[in-house]
Amino acid sequence: MALIKDEAVVLRRLDFSESSQVLAVFTREHGQQRVIAKGVKRATRQRASVGIDLLERGDIVFSQRPGGEDRLSPLTEWRQLDNFPHLRADLARYYAGLYAGEAAAMLTEVHDPHAGLYDGLRAFLADLATGEAGVLLTRFLRLLLTEIGLQPELSVCTSCRRSVAGDRVLYFSSRSGGAICRDCEPASVEKFQLAVGAAGVTRGELTDGQAVRAALAMLDYHITEILGRPLRVARSMHASVVRPISAGG
Numbered sequence: 001m002a003l004i005k006d007e008a009v010v011l012r013r014l015d016f017s018e019s020s021q022v023l024a025v026f027t028r029e030h031g032q033q034r035v036i037a038k039g040v041k042r043a044t045r046q047r048a049s050v051g052i053d054l055l056e057r058g059d060i061v062f063s064q065r066p067g068g069e070d071r072l073s074p075l076t077e078w079r080q081l082d083n084f085p086h087l088r089a090d091l092a093r094y095y096a097g098l099y100a101g102e103a104a105a106m107l108t109e110v111h112d113p114h115a116g117l118y119d120g121l122r123a124f125l126a127d128l129a130t131g132e133a134g135v136l137l138t139r140f141l142r143l144l145l146t147e148i149g150l151q152p153e154l155s156v157c158t159s160c161r162r163s164v165a166g167d168r169v170l171y172f173s174s175r176s177g178g179a180i181c182r183d184c185e186p187a188s189v190e191k192f193q194l195a196v197g198a199a200g201v202t203r204g205e206l207t208d209g210q211a212v213r214a215a216l217a218m219l220d221y222h223i224t225e226i227l228g229r230p231l232r233v234a235r236s237m238h239a240s241v242v243r244p245i246s247a248g249g
Contacts (some may be wrong), residue, residue, distance in 0.1 A: 001063045003076065006030050008060040009121055010052055011105040017087040021051050022072060023104050025060060028118040032110045035062045037075040055125060056246045057095050086129040096133040097125055099237040100140050106227055107148055117147045134212040134245045137237075140183055141219045151177030152222060154199040160184050168195045172218055174225030192221045209245045216242050 011032070012024035020038045022032040027033055037052060052058075061077035087094045104121060108114060124140040145151040157164050158176040158181065171191045179199070180188050195214035220238070224230045231237075 001065050003061055004030060004073075005059070005065050007081070007118075008033070008058060009101070009118070009125070010056045011101045013052065013054055015051075023052060023075070026104055026108070026111075026121065026152045027060065028115050029113055031112040031114060032105065032108050033062065034072050034110060035060075035075040035076065052078055052080075053083060055084060055087060055101055057082060057084070057122065057125070068185060080220045082126070084125050084128070087125070088173055089198055090133075092133040092244060093128045095233060095237045096137040097128060098233045099231060099241075100137060100144075101122060102231045102233050103144060103223055106231065107144060107150075107223070114147050120144075132212075133228060134209075134216060134241050137158050137241065138201055138212055138215045138219065141216075141223070144218070145222070150177070150222075150226060152201075152218070153181075154201070157181035157184055159188070164199075168196070170199065172198070172221070189223065192218065194218060196226060205220040213245045216245075 006027040006029050008025040008027040010023055011026050014022045016036060020036060021033050022116060023037055025033050025035060031061045058081050059077070059079040060075070062073040062075050064073045084097070087097045100121065104117070108117070120143045124136055128135055142151065152172065154172070155165060156162060157180055158173065158178040159180055162181060164170055164179050164181050167181060169182045170189065171185045172178065172194050173180050173188050173191050175190050176188065179194070180191055185191060195217065196210065198211070198212050198214035198218045201215035201219065220234055224234070
């Protein structure tokens with residue numbers, strides 16, 4: 001049985017028993033892993049029984065048998081490096097972080113390393129301390145979709161290949177992987193009308209609150225279509241991140 005050491009962020013957790021948890025963690029060198037943390041919630045004289053928290057970052061050691069990659073790996077060591085306390089102090093930051101974590105958990109494959117994505121997630125969670133949650137979440141989701149090969153193509157119509165840079169009326173099709181112009185829109189069954197500013201997400205042009213709101217709406221739609229259902233935290237993310245952007249302009 002091999003011992004694997006890495007750095008990780010907790011994406012999902014499930015209470016397995018009174019003292020144990022099942023965790024989905026995103027590691028830097030080994031991708032997403034599913035581990036069982038036995039006894040981690042057991043209280044001691046020195047420590048309360050809090051377990052390991054969502055979006056916590058730490059050094060991880062887990063064991064894995066050859067050929068046992070599809071099974072839960074026993075967690076043998078966890079040393080917290082950062083629990084990003086600023087996330088619990090603000091709803092927009094908290095739900096932006098939860099949305100990013102759930103999106104990463106659902107869209108990446110187990111045992112598929114993405115070191116650049118891990119670094120991006122770590123920076124995103126840290127930057128939420130001072131940055132605007134909507135802007136940071138949009139940038140992270142763009143990185144995530146690029147890493148898995150599903151970044152939207154918004155510079156040309158994916159049907160006729162005409163440039164849509166100056167179009168005021170534009171649609172997006174998740175199945176087509178990008179923009180649909182007004183002329184091609186009637187033939188597209190699955191589509192979403194883009195608000196002004198949404199196309200700037202692929203170029204990093206998020207110049208105002210309206211553009212950020214439009215980009216987040218499109219990215220959430222795209223992720224929902226990819227998965228066949230909305231993320232569990234999507235409604236809370238819209239309420240705490242998207243709507244305040246709209247109200248503030």
